[in-house]
Amino acid sequence: MKVAVFSTKSYDRTFLTAANADKHELVFFEPRLNLETSVLTAGFPAVCVFVNDSLDAKTLRAIAQNGVRLLALRSAGFNHVDLAAARDLDLTLVRVPAYSPYAVAEHAVAMILSLNRNIHRAYNRVREGNFALDGLLGFDLHGKTVGIVGTGKIGALTAKILHGFGCRLLGYDVSPNPDCLALGMEYVALAQLLGNSDIVSLHCPLIPETYHLIGAEAIGQMKLGMMLINTSRGQLIDTKAVTKGLKSGRIGYLGLDVYEQETDLFFEDLSNQVIQDDVFVRLLTFPNVLITGHQAFFTEEALQNIAETTIGNITDFERGRTCPNQIDLRKVQK
Helix, strand or coil: CEEEECCCCHHHHHHHHHHHCCCCEEEECCCCCCCHHHHHHCCCCEEEECCCCCECHHHHHHHHHCCCCEEEECCCCCCCECHHHHHHCCCEEECCCCCCHHHHHHHHHHHHHHHHHCHHHHHHHHHCCCCCCCCCCCCCCCCCEEEEECCCHHHHHHHHHHHHCCCEEEEECCCCCHHHHHCCCEECCHHHHHHHCCEEEECCCCCCCCCCCECHHHHHCCCCCEEEEECCCHHHECHHHHHHHHHHCCEEEEEECCCCCHHHCCCCCCCCCCCCCHHHHHHHCCCCEEECCCCCCCCHHHHHHHHHHHHHHHHHHHCCCCCCCECCHHHCCC
16 A cells, blocks of 8 residues: 655654555655645555544545545654544545553653652753752652642653552553552542642643643642653643743742644754743743653664554555544544
């Protein structure tokens, strides 16, 4: 099958080519897929896209008219796809539901450790010959209370790692995870979790109910000086409200691997440009904020799993087989 692969970097090409092994004709495009670049899909029955490709109704109509029948996502999340439009256009949507939960969980804990012990600040100081310890004081993770919001695979693995540090675990989810209960996690209401946790780590999907889950009201319920980590989806957090929380001291540490307006920033080299996002630039001025550019998933194992699952999904579609990773668009509300 001929597949147009959008938003491709060198690592995408490497891992997809290896997994493909000449099964399909992959044509790689560096630009993101949107209405403007939809003309590139002419003659392709399938497109392969990533998290910052814009699959709104207009773009989907345009690529459907070009003959596209399959949308193969190289991601677990699909909030960037207009599902109702995809259903109405009779498009098939497949995804990569799991690639490496260890990668994201380990990155979340790495951010906790870095913020706590000021590794990022110490690194820069030492490079400048400054070996003073003032401003680098941390705390023992052992005995601290950590709130895990969303206890699926990634949240559960994050909890398991932190349990190893001797942390007390609180959880918030619609249904308790037996693996987390086995660790001694106590499931509580969100307000109680926020008010009692020294550290809160977000691991829930972006759905209408979780949009800006962490806003002004939630921040007001937080323990003073707490640490907030988000390696899930940027729009779980109201960034302006969080900025106010940082200024007031309610949020003592902030670690972000995702950002609600990341589409125009992440995965690109903007080092020679003036960043126009004033909210993001303001975040960079705080000494207690650590931001990484959506790299929590970025391990060799994860990229291999993403590539192999994506190629498998495309092959299932081409051969008319039932794909276990297909999203059932019939359940989408009209």
